[in-house]
Amino acid sequence: MAVGEEKLPPLHPVKGFRLGTTSAGIKTAGRPDLVVMEIAEGATVAGVFTRNAFCAAPVQQAKQYLAATTPRYFMVNTGNANAGTGAAGLRDSQSCCQAMASLAAINTDQVLPFSTGVIGEPLPVDKIIAALPAAQAALDSHGWEQAASGIMTTDTRPKAASVQIDCLGETITVTGIAKGAGMIKPNMATMLAYVATDAAIEQHLLEVMIEQAVNQSFNRITVDGDTSTNDACMLVATAQSSLAVVDDQQHPAYAMLQEAITGIFIELAQGLVRDGEGASKFVTVAVNGGQSEEECLKVAYTVAESPLVKTALFASDPNWGRLLAAIGRAGVENLDVDRISVYLNNVLIAANGCRAESYTEQQGVAAMASEEIIITINLDRGSDTATVWTSDLSHDYVRINAEYRT
Template sequence: MAVGLGTLPTLHPVAGFRIGTTSAGVKTPGRKDLVLMEIAAGASTAGVFTLNQFCAAPVKICQQHLQQGMPSYLVINTGNANAGTGKTGYQDALDVCQAVAEVTGIAVHQVLPFSTGVIGEKLPKERIIDAIPAAFDALTDDGWLEAASGIMTTDTRPKAYSMQLEHQGQKITLTGISKGAGMIKPNMATMLAYIATDAQVEPALLQKILSRAADRSFNRITIDGDTSTNDSCMLVATGASGIAVSETTTELLAAFDAAVNKVLLELAQAIVRDGEGATKFVTVSVEQAASSEEALKTAYAVAHSPLVKTALFASDPNWGRILCAVGYAGIDNLDVDGLQIWLGEACIVENGGRAESYTEAAGQAVMSREEITIRIVLNRGDQQETVWTTDLSKDYVAINADYRS
């Protein structure tokens, strides 16, 4: 069940960026599961990747190839993660890059590979390599929606967002897609995202913009607390609009930075809304913390608590579970008498216990909603952080129990 995910917006083509999607039969015969993205010459590309130390072979190659220069093609398969596959998996990913290079006439290091799916199984590289010419022939300016479907695994629907930024009578376009529904925890987790813009941005600045935006979006979502092996987020600036964004264009830079943040946040929240088995979209906000780290520790303690998440699924206003999670978050010298905990508009905890104004009916009214906000006011400082999560349902267990069957 996707919580609050409506119709996708119009996905604007991005000049200088083409996409082709085809079927390689990586896991399911006939399914379109291979995506090729073509980047025009002169573009800048930035990336952020998983922090899982068992990162997949494609992630290692992406990081190495980016050190050698800007890419011309991104190649993505679903159905197999090519993770936990050792030297063989690394060579398989390189062979896929070589095949793209041969079809397109570029150097191997100009190809970045990406994979998502089951961990520990050998990549069926021959099927992928055989399908690359078809993906190349399918390249089109308007391939975003098909690609959004092509990168899905346990997702129930494609995820995409697009917007245009006005500047002095001209438009900058930003369009992106993402996938992910489980094994989602901060620092890039079973999540792939690809965003392109026709703005002109130097690589170092583009990397700074992406890293900052990812930290406030993809690194603030959690479904099950597992950090995956494959996850990657790429931001490409083709420069085709001729509008230059730089440190000296202060006003434009601020607007562009905000637009990138908007696109990434929409894509990240769509992943949470389509979380495996999710029936609730939950915002956990921590205010008046002594530090950002303290606020995040508290937010994640609540967001990761199986007892809190199952209470959310049951629409049960069992506020003691939230109080308990705050208490074990690891905050030194926490003044439990000075904090407040809110469930929606209902204050549930203050003065060290149940708020006098709280009623079970008020809590039940909030917990019955599809979208719920848990707000924790620590009264220790001026720092605030927000994370987004889901409930934990019976369907989550069923989906993951049946994943390889």
Template sequence: MSHPVSPLAPKTLPSLPVIEGVVIATAEAGIRYKGRTDVLYVGLAEGTRVAGVFTRSKCPSAPVDWCRSALEGGSARALVVNSGNANAFTGAKGAQAVSRTAEIAARAAGCATGEVFVASTGVIGEPLDASKFEGVLEDCAGRARADLWQEAARAIMTTDTFPKLATRTIELDGAEIRLNGIAKGAGMIAPDMATMLAFVFTDAPVAAAVLQEILSEANARSFNCVTVDGDTSTSDTLLAFATGKAGIAEIADAQDPRAKSLAIALEDLLVELAQLVARDGEGARKFVTVRVVGAVDDASAKRVAISIANSPLVKTAIAGEDANWGRVVMAVGKAGEPADRDRLSISFGDIRVAKNGARDPDYSEEATSAYMEGEDIVICADLGLGDGEARVWTCDLTKAYVEINGDYRS
């Protein structure tokens, strides 16, 4: 069933530029949805390099297993993504479906099956009928175009209420380098490696090993800092493809200054996509940034931030526009990280509500209540113990989240 577009959605969608070596087509294969596209095909130029990070779930989907294996080859010629069926927890049938999908796509793209990457999203536990791709992928390959980025983002949506796209342009060696990204995700969001599904494309010539290094580092500071409901998907996949068509020398060393510039642009793009995921959290009405400072180290700060961001009590308080700092205290205390009650200070936006383990003497209920009515909320917890800091993005928890997930398989 469809849901109203999130009030936190961007007012306009970005127009993504063409990236040489990338062509796109979408199709309706009737996998689960009726009257909408549910298959994305991306053709990639010969010589395209690939990198990826995947879910750490101990129950990964068949497509995740396939991509992990294919990644060892370092090159890609096609990407196939379907929505409506995750092809997860489907046993031997799942592996066979992925293999068959790759065979069909390889024939359409004129490449080896090991150069095909496959991702699926949707219901877990339902076998995927790969025969639905017969004829569809060949047709897609024949009519693929370079300018269908919005269509690509829409084809991979499940409970998403808007397509998620981002783009960046930088200059390297006098050439314009482009990066485009699309993502999907609204629920079952607490990445433990990558994200729901996300795909990034660039025309930069980058060795696979370098691309892998900068992607993993950028992911750690972007998608691994977003949570909607604390649940890590079986299917989380983030893939980056570099066609090498920009006309400059290959970036073969991660210490190359050009690699650093590319890494900065990539992280910036992934941060935007990660925030869009939180803004489209199922039933979300508030976009929340959780900052933790003064921790013993950055890793400890992040664990505390995640504890706050995943707390149903904190998230429902935000939904009710209640600056209930007691729930933040609870989330800090349960995180299992070093904390000192009498050094803890908490702020909502620029308003400090608690200081050194007690209510701030300058606390204003009126000012805080007015702040909580906004769409963008910032919670900051200062532990007062060290220099560690972290930030995580999430959303509030509303009745609509229960309704959406209660009806998910209906």
């Protein structure tokens, strides 16, 4: 079950970035579950990782390697998170990196490992190492769609996005893939994302750009409020276009590139929510009129993560009292409830601290029947805004997670 169109858009290859996908039989025989991505020399790479204190072995290793050198390969396995595995997990992750480095004739720390799947089980190192040659042989600049499927776990469909822009007379490509359907509330969910552009972007500026893009996308989604141990989001600039290197925020191409990259991040992030485990609704929670973005986010996330709100969304039940209760417990100091108004799509349901005089149950039922719902909350206490995207909470979410290891 997922919300919206399943068909992937055309995925433009990025010069200097190739992807290869194969099956290592990690959890299911024959299922694509191992992806390698090759990065051209001269590229810059930036990453953002989970803030979960129990971060997985590959996250620890990837952060260490990324700080030491510029990566030449990403290596992604599904079916096993290699999280909660202690020192053995680090050794296993390193063994896989060494094997990939040997195949590619590069240093071990130029291979960044990523894993997703069940937590607490030993990584099947032998299976992964045995399958690496096939993944390397499959490397192709057109391998985005296969890789998008190869990194999936409980996802029901691949997520990918791509755009080409005219940037100072040069055609610049930005293409990316992502996975994640449950344990989704990034603090940078089980979430992985890989985005590449053929632009040349200076390292420090690339780090600024990924932070800005993530904060408007992957840090604005929640399916269940759980932050994974394995989250990672990577941005690669291969420097294979003819556009002069972007090395300053005043560069005439900077704003165009930031907009394009952020747009791809948002499209991927929304794709995760649309395919949230058991999701039948795609919900936008927009909070306006706050004294700060922080308090707007407090309200938005409290509403988006309320089990009572999410089950009402699944039932298409306009139970507006649950919305008011969530807003009221969001922790906003000195909140004047008499100034708040709440809309379901374009229907005013609450104002002045109670049900709006114009509201009827029929209007609410009609608004909630849609697959895509916008909950707009006006606090009327400032000029700041924030938007969060979420899904409903269905029977299938419970079933999927109850059966996850069976």
